[in-house]
Amino acid sequence: MSESGRIEIRGLRVVARHGLLPEERERAQPFEIDLDIEADLGEAGRRDDLAATVDYGNVVRRVHDLAATRSFGLLEALAEAIAAEVLAEPRVEAVSVSVRKLRPPVAVDLGSVGVRVRRRRP
DSSP states (O other): OOEEEEEEEEEEEEEESSSSHHHHHOOOOEEEEEEEEEEEHHHHHHHOGGGGSOHHHHHHHHHHHHHOOOOSSSSSHHHHHHHHHTSSSEEEEEEEEEEOOOOOOOOSSOOOOOEEEEEOOO
């Protein structure tokens, strides 16, 4: 029986080169990533054992490395790659990924632009 819970990771900042415009590909810019990881957290709560849960430190390192070293034209493609990376963790049942570009190249005052995807393990 699954005792589903959620691990919330907020505000992972990455400086990277994602976007379709030439200046976005040439100059790194700030991005922010949020993750909601759904997993069975019951055993970890009872045992107080890291081996019984999703190691969010490991997830954060892997997501940061992916976002910082690869380049995507669309935020949607970056979000899909992050979702696949997180779903590769054995205990993860589903993940929601939000990616925000903190300095979007638009001609108006805009705080951020982003996408959110939710993916489940097949």
